[in-house]
Amino acid sequence: MTEETALIVGASRGLGLALAEEWLTRGFRVIATARGSAPSLEDLRKRFPDRLEVEHADVLQAGTVRDLGARLKDRRLDVLFVNAGIARSNDKTPVDVQEQDFVDMMLTNALAPVRSVQLLDHLVSEDGVIAIMTSELGGITNSTGFWPLYSSSKAALNMLMKGYAAHRPDxxxxxLLVAPGWVRTEMGGEEATLSIDESIPKVVDMIAANRGKKGLRYLNRFDQELSW
Ligand SMILES: NC(=O)c1ccc[n+]([C@@H]2O[C@H](COP(=O)([O-])OP(=O)(O)OC[C@H]3O[C@@H](n4cnc5c(N)ncnc54)[C@H](OP(=O)(O)O)[C@@H]3O)[C@@H](O)[C@H]2O)c1
Structure with missing residues (x-):
């Protein structure tokens, strides 16, 4: 059987780094991107020198994503996973937020991930998986108002991905729009309910379970459909 390949965009730390480690442990070849120095990723490369490739991309700089696509033009991906995201001004409202924080989240969490998918999707095999890390907080129906500005950026991400899929009926x-649960990372904070080990292996199982299933779904780590 040929080796499977996953490209993870935004893998310097947190959930992206954990996705890289999980797929490597399962025997995949992994191409993991960072936008700056990524010591943890370099440590991982020492453990998996033959199967981990570290690449550069900043999702806010479309040119770096385009260049990545050009460098990888002869590769075939089984999984493309855009993980990059930020959280700013979590407890603020439209009245007291620094507007730039909201703009930065809309660009990094909504526009840039879907643009990255559009710039890299030609690399993904016909029966492969295209995934973006969203959040349970991106669902409007069940929103409790928690982290309202960040949540809005993930709702916008979900909408942009809906448009992407709608334009590709064939x-x-x-x-997949992937909701990993509330996880203890720099972003999730110490009060988050899950460890990385309680989330990421299930996310990777869920991605595998969806291979070959056509179309867009908004799913949690248990492979359950979430309300939009
Ligand atoms: N933790 C949670 O509870 C939770 C829950 C739901 C969804 N999520 C989502 O899961 C993803 C990962 O979150 P996390 O908890 O692992 O956060 P994190 O620890 O803060 O890591 C964020 C990752 O995104 C990268 N990134 C940020 N901006 C980028 C850019 N412009 N270009 C490329 N990479 C960029 C960061 O790279 P640098 O090191 O260069 O900053 C880092 O690798 C995010 O999309 C987040 O919204 C997290």
Whole structure:
């Protein structure tokens, strides 16, 4: 059987780094991107020198994503996973937020991930998986108002991905908006309910379970559909 390949965009730390480690442990070849120095990723490369490739991309700089696509033009991906995201002004409202924080989240969490998918999707095999890390907080129906500005950026991400999928009715690939649960990372904070080990292996199982299932779904780590 040929080796499977996953490209993870935004893998310097936190959930992206954990996704890289999990797929490497399962025997995948992994191409992991960072936008700056990524010591943890370099440590991981020492453990998996033959199967981990570290690449550069900043999702806010479309040119770096385009260049990545050009460097990888002869590769075939089984999984493309855009993980990059930020959280700013979590407890603020439209009245007291620094507007730039909201703009930065809309660009990094909504526009840039879907643009990255559009710039890299030609690398993904016909039965591969295209995934973006969203959040349970991106669902409007069940929102409690927690982290309202960040949540809005993830709702916008979900909407942009809906548009992406709607324009590709004949695409056979699985397109997944992935909600990992509330996880203890720099972003999630210490009060988050899950460890990385309680989330990421389930996310990777869920991605595998969706391979070959055409179309867009908004899913949690248990492979359950969430309300939009
Ligand atoms: N933790 C949670 O509870 C939770 C829950 C739901 C969803 N999520 C989502 O899961 C993803 C990962 O979150 P996390 O908890 O692992 O956060 P994190 O520890 O803060 O890590 C964020 C990652 O995104 C990268 N990133 C940020 N801006 C980028 C850019 N412009 N270009 C490329 N990479 C960029 C960071 O790279 P640098 O090191 O260069 O900053 C880092 O690798 C995010 O999309 C987040 O919204 C997290």
């Amino acid at each position: 695409d056979r690939r699985a397109m």
